[in-house]
Amino acid sequence: MIRHASDPDSGELARKRAAVAGLYEGVQAVLSPMAGVTDLVFRAVCREHGADLTFCEFVSADGVVHGNDATRELMELGPDEHPVGIQLFGADPASLAEAARAAADLGPDIIDLNFGCPVRKIVKRNGGSALLCNLPLMDEIVRAVVAATDIPVTAKIRLGWSDGSVNYMETTRMLEEAGACAITIHGRTREQKFSGSADWGPIGEVKAAATVPIIGNGDVFSGADYLRLRAETGCDAVMIARAAIGNPFIFDEITAAMNGAPWQPPAVDRVVTTLLDHMQREIALKGPRTGLNRMKRHFASYLRGYPRVAELRKAVFASNDIPTIRSAFEDYRSAHAGIQIESAAPAGETVS
Numbered sequence: 001m002i003r004h005a006s007d008p009d010s011g012e013l014a015r016k017r018a019a020v021a022g023l024y025e026g027v028q029a030v031l032s033p034m035a036g037v038t039d040l041v042f043r044a045v046c047r048e049h050g051a052d053l054t055f056c057e058f059v060s061a062d063g064v065v066h067g068n069d070a071t072r073e074l075m076e077l078g079p080d081e082h083p084v085g086i087q088l089f090g091a092d093p094a095s096l097a098e099a100a101r102a103a104a105d106l107g108p109d110i111i112d113l114n115f116g117c118p119v120r121k122i123v124k125r126n127g128g129s130a131l132l133c134n135l136p137l138m139d140e141i142v143r144a145v146v147a148a149t150d151i152p153v154t155a156k157i158r159l160g161w162s163d164g165s166v167n168y169m170e171t172t173r174m175l176e177e178a179g180a181c182a183i184t185i186h187g188r189t190r191e192q193k194f195s196g197s198a199d200w201g202p203i204g205e206v207k208a209a210a211t212v213p214i215i216g217n218g219d220v221f222s223g224a225d226y227l228r229l230r231a232e233t234g235c236d237a238v239m240i241a242r243a244a245i246g247n248p249f250i251f252d253e254i255t256a257a258m259n260g261a262p263w264q265p266p267a268v269d270r271v272v273t274t275l276l277d278h279m280q281r282e283i284a285l286k287g288p289r290t291g292l293n294r295m296k297r298h299f300a301s302y303l304r305g306y307p308r309v310a311e312l313r314k315a316v317f318a319s320n321d322i323p324t325i326r327s328a329f330e331d332y333r334s335a336h337a338g339i340q341i342e343s344a345a346p347a348g349e350t351v352s
């Protein structure tokens with residue numbers, strides 16, 4: 001067979017694929033890449049609760065290439081942080097290849113390419129889900145990144161741009177041929193953004209045809225959802241996004257579900273202790289201002305479903321004084337020690 005110059009080297013690709021297949025053998029639940037959420041601290045917190053693989057927030061390839069410090073900071077990994085993936089987005093193959101080389105120097109286990117982001121700012125510049133409408137360019141990007149680095153490359157997609165242009169089978173086939181070592185599928189189109197419910201049928205269809213690990217994603221908010229997604233699709237692992245915000249316990253819940261053990265959300269004491277520890281580490285890493293802003297993303301979700309939180313919520317959102325916020329949580333913990341709930345309301349957070 002004559003190999004095209006841009007075909008991934010088959011021996012090298014086989015090595016990368018074996019590495020990723022081996023990695024996913026030990027992976028059940030994955031913490032999704034989430035912009036503004038999955039920083040170094042939150043990834044560590046989720047790992048401590050049972051996330052088997054975590055991803056950094058997505059990183060602009062152009063930002064990396066232009067030496068933007070804030071962008072490079074997003075790729076910072078912990079000293080023993082494995083397995084972990086760095087996700088890149090962009091639309092220029094050369095820039096993505098250069099960014100992948102910079103990312104590879106930091107030692108991730110995976111470099112993931114974002115082909116699913118629905119946010120207008122990204123799509124306008126032909127990145128994220130816009131590439132679902134331009135498979136030749138997506139193909140070029142994957143080949144360029146695969147050729148640029150020794151680290152295995154994976155991809156994350158949606159079902160297509162819209163109901164009228166669903167193309168997940170064609171996209172996943174192309175991704176495999178271009179050298180992707182695993183594919184995550186969010187069961188929505190770009191036009192759906194976060195509306196309606198995720199369609200898991202296509203994840204099963206792709207899994208039945210694929211030769212690389214397929215990771216299912218979309219609307220997993222409980223251990224029962226996790227088991228259902230795996231059973232209905234046969235996917236190799238499940239990626240969790242919104243359910244993890246302010247709720248690293250989702251990974252404990254999934255572990256319990258896998259073991260057939262009963263699950264009850266943690267008592268107030270454990271929730272507040274986890275939140276305060278998370279806050280402390282976030283502030284130590286990012287400084288008081290950014291650390292607190294990051295935590296405000298999580299506060300409401302940590303407390304969702306627990307009794308009499310309205311006043312506490314008001315107090316912590318009104319203040320930027322860390323000792324005041326800490327005391328408010330400590331007082332709540334003392335007043336409600338031991339209180340448990342049956343199940344938290346499902347998370348409903350979305351991005352544009």
Ligand SMILES: Cc1cc2nc3c(=O)[nH]c(=O)nc-3n(C[C@H](O)[C@H](O)[C@H](O)COP(=O)(O)O)c2cc1C
Nearest residue numbers: 032033034035057058186218219220240241242351
């Ligand atoms: C706040 C937020 C930020 C996100 N950022 C990213 C991102 O950086 N990269 C990415 O591939 N997906 C991102 N997503 C999408 C999620 O990874 C995931 O595909 C989507 O939320 C569906 O999964 P879920 O139902 O478990 O939330 C983000 C989602 C949210 C809610």
